[in-house]
Amino acid sequence: MKKREHIKIVLLGDKMTGKTSLRKRYFSGHFNETELATIGAGFDSRVFTLQDKEYEMEVWDTSGEEKYQSICRMYYRNAAVAILCYDVTIYSTFQKLNYWIGELYKIQESCKIYVCATKLDLLDQYEANPQINFVESYARENGVKFFLTSSKTGENVVSLFDEILDDYISNSQNTPSCTDTIKLPTNKRRWMKQNKKCC
Amino acid sequence: MYSTKTPKYRIEESDLKCKNGCNYYGNAAWQGYCSVCHRLQQRALEEERVNNLILTHECENISNIENEHRRLDKSKSKMTAFSRLRKLPNKDQEPKVLLKEPNTCTLSDFQNIEKDSTDLLCIINKTTIGNDVIKKITHFLNEIMEYKDSKRIEKLSDITQTFYQNFSKSMEENSIYKDVSIDIKEKLLDYVEKHSMTLLYSILFCPHYTNDEEKDLDIQKRIRQLNWVSGKNLECKIHETSVEVRELVYTSMMDLLNMDAAKAPQEKLACIIHCCSNIFLLLQQSVGGPASADEFLPALIFIVLKANPARLKSNINFITRFCNASRLMTGEGGYYFTNLCCAISFIECLTAESLNMTKSDFNAYMSGERVPANTWESALMICENLHLVCENITLLQELKIENNEILQQAIELKEDIITFHHRITDKTTAAIKKSPLIISKTKKVQMNLDLDNEACLKLPTPLIPNVNEHQYTSQIDYNSLTNQHNLNPVSKKEYSTPSPTFDFSLFEDNYKLESVKGDDNTSLISLDLHSNSINNEFQIPEETASINLLDDLQNNSENLPSPLKPSTSMQQDYHGFSIQGSTIPIIPCNTGDLLFNSNSEEISNNYPNYC
Numbered sequence: 041m042k043k044r045e046h047i048k049i050v051l052l053g054d055k056m057t058g059k060t061s062l063r064k065r066y067f068s069g070h071f072n073e074t075e076l077a078t079i080g081a082g083f084d085s086r087v088f089t090l091q092d093k094e095y096e097m098e099v100w101d102t103s104g105e106e107k108y109q110s111i112c113r114m115y116y117r118n119a120a121v122a123i124l125c126y127d128v129t130i131y132s133t134f135q136k137l138n139y140w141i142g143e144l145y146k147i148q149e150s151c152k153i154y155v156c157a158t159k160l161d162l163l164d165q166y167e168a169n170p171q172i173n174f175v176e177s178y179a180r181e182n183g184v185k186f187f188l189t190s191s192k193t194g195e196n197v198v199s200l201f202d203e204i205l206d207d208y209i210s211n212s213q214n215t216p217s218c219t220d221t222i223k224l225p226t227n228k229r230r231w232m233k234q235n236k237k238c239c
Numbered sequence: 240m241y242s243t244k245t246p247k248y249r250i251e252e253s254d255l256k257c258k259n260g261c262n263y264y265g266n267a268a269w270q271g272y273c274s275v276c277h278r279l280q281q282r283a284l285e286e287e288r289v290n291n292l293i294l295t296h297e298c299e300n301i302s303n304i305e306n307e308h309r310r311l312d313k314s315k316s317k318m319t320a321f322s323r324l325r326k327l328p329n330k331d332q333e334p335k336v337l338l339k340e341p342n343t344c345t346l347s348d349f350q351n352i353e354k355d356s357t358d359l360l361c362i363i364n365k366t367t368i369g370n371d372v373i374k375k376i377t378h379f380l381n382e383i384m385e386y387k388d389s390k391r392i393e394k395l396s397d398i399t400q401t402f403y404q405n406f407s408k409s410m411e412e413n414s415i416y417k418d419v420s421i422d423i424k425e426k427l428l429d430y431v432e433k434h435s436m437t438l439l440y441s442i443l444f445c446p447h448y449t450n451d452e453e454k455d456l457d458i459q460k461r462i463r464q465l466n467w468v469s470g471k472n473l474e475c476k477i478h479e480t481s482v483e484v485r486e487l488v489y490t491s492m493m494d495l496l497n498m499d500a501a502k503a504p505q506e507k508l509a510c511i512i513h514c515c516s517n518i519f520l521l522l523q524q525s526v527g528g529p530a531s532a533d534e535f536l537p538a539l540i541f542i543v544l545k546a547n548p549a550r551l552k553s554n555i556n557f558i559t560r561f562c563n564a565s566r567l568m569t570g571e572g573g574y575y576f577t578n579l580c581c582a583i584s585f586i587e588c589l590t591a592e593s594l595n596m597t598k599s600d601f602n603a604y605m606s607g608e609r610v611p612a613n614t615w616e617s618a619l620m621i622c623e624n625l626h627l628v629c630e631n632i633t634l635l636q637e638l639k640i641e642n643n644e645i646l647q648q649a650i651e652l653k654e655d656i657i658t659f660h661h662r663i664t665d666k667t668t669a670a671i672k673k674s675p676l677i678i679s680k681t682k683k684v685q686m687n688l689d690l691d692n693e694a695c696l697k698l699p700t701p702l703i704p705n706v707n708e709h710q711y712t713s714q715i716d717y718n719s720l721t722n723q724h725n726l727n728p729v730s731k732k733e734y735s736t737p738s739p740t741f742d743f744s745l746f747e748d749n750y751k752l753e754s755v756k757g758d759d760n761t762s763l764i765s766l767d768l769h770s771n772s773i774n775n776e777f778q779i780p781e782e783t784a785s786i787n788l789l790d791d792l793q794n795n796s797e798n799l800p801s802p803l804k805p806s807t808s809m810q811q812d813y814h815g816f817s818i819q820g821s822t823i824p825i826i827p828c829n830t831g832d833l834l835f836n837s838n839s840e841e842i843s844n845n846y847p848n849y850c
Binding site for chain 2: 044046059082083096098100101102103107108110111112114115118
C-alpha cells in the first residue's frame with residue numbers, strides 16, 4: 041500500500057458564518073459527541089480508503105475575525121481545497137467571498153474552491169440575501185461549486201464533503217502526482233559550456 | 240518601442256563593468272560588482288560582522304542576564320520555574336569549537352534518542368536496511384559539513400529537505416525496504432530526522448551568519464513592550480479567575496518555553512502541539528464547550544505574549560528550515576505550527592486597531608507612560624498569592640480528608656474489636672453448650688472400651704469382688720450364710736449333673752473356704768473353665784485337696800463370706816467335657832504348669848481393672 045495522501049481543506053469565511061459548526065456537524069456525524077469534545081477543536085481529520093489508497097482528509101478551521109485576516113494567508117498555503125462559507129441571510133458575508141477568492145487565486149492557485157451557503161434552515165423565517173439564483177450564477181462565473189447546507193439539520197453537509205473527496209480523487213488520478221524529476225541537458229557540450237561560463 | 244524613446248542618461252559600457260575595475264561586467268544585484276568581486280566583498284563583510292558579534296556578544300549576554308534577572312524579580316515562584324528552563328541565548332557561541340566538534344555538546348541528547356528508539360534500532364540493526372540508513376545519514380552529514388562554511392542557511396535547508404525527500408522516496412522504491420511496513424518506515428524517517436538534527440543542532444540552530452538572533456531580540460523586546468496587553472484587549476475568553484484554567488495557562492506556557500530546550504525539530508513541534516492542546520482544554524473550561532478557531536487564536540496570542548519564549552524566532556526558523564516539510568504542511572502539528580506563526584506575525588504587526596483602542600492610548604501603553612490596571616503582571620501579583628492560598632487550602636483539604644479517613648478507620652477498627660470479642664464469646668458459649676465439660680470416671684470409659692472389643696463380650700461377667708474386712712464380717716456372715724443356704728439346693732441340683740471332673744457337692748464347704756480366703760486360684764479355674772487348658776481340671780482335685788487341708792488348719796469358716804456363686808452364663812457356656820473334647824488342643828503335660836502359672840499371673844495382673 042502506498043503512503044497515505046493528505047487532503048488539506050481550509051475553511052474560510054466571515055465570523056459567525058458557521059465554519060466551526062459545519063466542521064463539527066460533519067465530524068460528529070461519524071463520531072461520538074463526547075469523543076469530539078476531547079479532540080483539539082481547530083483541527084479534524086478522517087481517513088478514507090478508496091481504491092487501495094489511503095486518503096486523510098484534514099479540515100483546518102480558521103478565525104474569521106477581520107483583524108486576523110491578513111495573517112491567515114499561512115493557513116491556506118498548500119491547501120488542496122477551500123470551503124468558503126457565507127451566511128445565507130446576510131449579504132455582507134457574501135461580499136467577503138470576493139476577497140477570499142482573490143486571495144486564493146493569488147496565493148494558492150491550485151486550490152479548489154467550494155462556496156457554501158450555511159444556515160439553510162433559517163430560510164423558513166428569513167429571505168435569502170442575496171437570492172440563491174444570483175449566487176448560483178456568481179459561482180458559475182467564477183468556476184466554483186456551490187452548495188446550500190444547514191449544520192443544524194445536517195442537510196447537504198455530508199454530500200458537500202463527499203463531493204470534495206470525489207473531485208479530489210478524480211483530479212489526482214488525471215494529473216500525475218509528482219513531476220519533480222529534473223531534466224539534465226543531454227548535450228554534453230552545452231553542459232560543459234555552461235560550466236565554463238560560471239566563474 | 241525602446242528605440243523611439245530617448246534615454247535620459249546615456250549608459251556607457253564602462254558603467255556596466257565591475258566597480259572594482261576588473262574587466263568583467265557588474266550587476267545591480269551584486270551592488271555593481273562582478274560575481275567574483277561581489278563574493279570577495281561579501282566574505283569580507285561577513286568576517287567583519289562575525290568579529291563584531293563576538294565582541295559585542297559579551298555585552299549582549301550581560302544585558303540578557305540582566306533582563307532575565309529583572310524578569311525573575313517580577314515574576315513569582317511559578318515563573319521562576321519557567322525561567323530556569325530557559326537557556327541564556329547563545330551562551331555557547333564559540334563558532335570554531337562548535338564546528339569542529341558538533342557531537343560533544345549534544346552527546347547526552349544523542350544518547351537519549353538512541354535510547355528512545357532502541358526498538359527500531361533492534362529491528363534494523365545489522366541488516367541491509369540498517370546499513371543503508373547509516374550510509375545515507377553519514378552521506379547527509381558529510382554534505383552538511385561541506386556546505387556549513389558557505390554560510391547560506393537556505394542552502395543547508397534545501398540539502399536537508401532534499402535528503403528527507405530522497406530518503407522517503409528510496410524507502411518506497413528501493414527493494415530492500417519492500418518488506419518494511421508503513422509504520423516502521425514512518426518511524427525510520429522520524430529517527431533519521433531526529434538523529435541527524437540532534438547531531439547538527441549546534442551548527443544549524445541559530446547560526447551566527449543569519450539574523451535570527453537579532454530577530455529573537457526584536458520579538459522579545461516587542462513582547463516585553465506589550466506585556467500590558469490583557470486577555471480583554473485580545474477579546475480572548477480565558478477565565479482567569481478559575482484555578483483549573485490558570486493551571487492550564489501555566490502548563491501551556493511551560494510547554495511553549497520547553498520548546499527551546501528540545502533539540503530535534505519534531506520535538507519542538509511536539510511542544511507546540513502540547514501547548515495548543517492545553518489551550519484548547521482551557522478554552523473548553525472557560526467557554527463551557529468545544530472551542531473554535533475564533534477563540535483559539537486570541538488565546539494562543541495571549542499565551543505567547545505572557546510566556547515570551549526565549550529565542551522564539553530562531554526556533555520557528557529552525558523548524559521551518561529543518562523539519563520535514565511534509566510534517567509542517569499537514570496534520571495536527573502543521574495546523575498548530577501555522578497558528579503559532581500567525582500569532583507571532585500578529586504580535587509583530589500589532590496596532591491600535593487590532594486591539595480596538597485609540598492610537599493615543601496604544602502609544603501611551605507602549606511607551607510605558609500608562610499602566611493599565613488589569614495587566615497580567617499586576618493580576619499575577621495578586622493571583623500568585625491567591626494561588627498560594629488556593630494551594631494551601633487544597634493541601635489542608637487533602638489533609639482533612641486523610642485525617643477523616645484515619646478517624647473512620649480507627650472507628651472501624653474499634654467496631655471490629657468489639658464484634659470480634661462478641662463473636663469469640665458467642666462461639667465459646669456455644670462450644671461449651673455443645674460439649675460441656677463433665678469430668679467422668681475413667682472406669683466408665685474403660686468399660687466402654689471393653690464393649691468395643693467383641694472378644695470381651697464373650698467373656699463372662701466379671702467377678703464381683705467381695706471385700707472382706709474382718710471388722711464387719713459378722714453382719715455379712717449371717718447374710719451370706721442364709722444366701723448360701725438358699726442357694727445350696729439349687730447348686731446341688733446343678734452339680735448333680737453328670738460331670739467327670741467336678742463334684743462340687745463333695746467340696747462344697749471346701750470350696751467356700753477357699754474362695755473366702757481370697758485366693759484366686761480356684762476362682763480362676765472357674766473363670767477359665769472352658770478356655771484354659773484341660774490340664775487344670777485334672778489338677779483341681781489335688782488343689783482342692785490341698786485347700787481342704789488349709790481349710791482344716793484355719794477352721795474358721797464362720798468368718799468367711801459366702802462362697803462364689805457360679806454364674807448362669809458360666810453354666811451355659813460349659814457344655815461338658817465330652818463336647819469340648821474335640822476342640823481341646825493337645826498340650827504337653829510338662830508345659831501345663833507353666834501355662835497355668837503364667838495365665839494366673841496375667842489374670843491377677845489384669846484383675847484390678849475389672850473392679
